[in-house]
Amino acid sequence: MELERLVDGAERILTLNWRDGFTVPTGKLYPFQWNWDSGFTSIGHSYFQLDYAIRELQSLFSGQWENGMLPHIIFHNENEDTYFPNHDFWGTHVNPGAPQRPKSSGITQPAVHGFILENLLEKFPDNEDLISFVKHIFPDVVKSHRFLYAHRDPQREGLMFIFHPWESGRDNSPLWDESLERIEIDASTLPHYQRWDTRIAPSDERPTSYQYDRYVYLLQLGKKYRYDEAGIFEESPFLIQDTLMNAVLIKSNQSLINIGKRFGLDVGELEEWQQQSRSCFKEKLWNHELQTFAPFDVRGGGHIAFKEIGGLASLYADIPSPVQAQRLNDYLWSLHGRGFYICPSFDVDSPLFDSKRYWRGPVWSQMNWMIYHGLKKYGFVETAKIVRSDLIELVRKLCFYEYYEPQKSKVATLTAGYGGSDFSWTAACTLDLLKDGA
């Protein structure tokens, strides 16, 4: 695909997936609004219609809970029944602070919206509509961070926990295998359910049924406690201080501080969170043996020691010391030298690596977008260029898919990416990287 046709293609997909107020990630597989998807997607819309970018974020925040939790799915259309788990299965009415409408899931996702707002403001610094929208939504975004610090950080360390793999954004990463293995499934108590995803996407590109049983188990656990963190913290066998979740939160804290200072808003609370989070991340999550950041398993009491893509997101949040950043850059550079598009989502040398199965190996556009910006900030310009051009090349060859094969030799034999097609954030991130013109 030629570059101009890529821009047209990205616009076509964003228009195709627009649903009168929000954007679905892809028409069939994910027919509602997803939390972190919609952040990246709003950047894409801003190139053609800034008001769509604003409406996208307004729609998302219309599902925010009273306690500040920003759900990972907003079910704007209650009649759409081709997705599991749908709003009725989540049953979030058990929590009195969940809005009646729109219905939502009961878990959250990476808190990208602070840095998305800053990115939009950098693009349109003087746009009055955008400025007034940002001022209006600022307290709600801060509230979503306050929720994470107040309810997901009971030891007050500055690092939030997740209790479901779907919250991490990296659903079936091998990172979570050991924690999920702690869960014994009793078939007589697990509710009957039917997956839709494997009817729409090839099953060897999706999580396994073993994993889905455990996703449903953890959903039920959340519901049992009315999605209240205190009980979940006591009981959940899956409790992780994740790298990507915390890096994104730290990046967004900083963006909100920058925005607040520009508009004369109070940023004291944000600065306190930020100071503690940044130093705790840098120390607690750095794995000396692997020379990368690794999630901390609260139940297991140690690192989940794998090289994978979440640790690299720290670059975008300006967390690593120069030495740590150099190690992360070396890792990317070595993968490039070995014939991989960078960056595969999981350690290519691990027996758990699977180059086509969702988060067990493929390349993801939004991750490349964050890593690209992080590398640039640290001055690793050559690596940044490769991260950018690798994604663009994958999209040119294989179109706008959800994720991509990372092995160059294998890509040469393929005509499509993996997972959902006509994918919104792939369109948005590619478009933004094209416009960046590194």
Ligand code: DGY
């Ligand atoms: C899915 O349905 O696979 C989503 O990633 C869960 O949010």
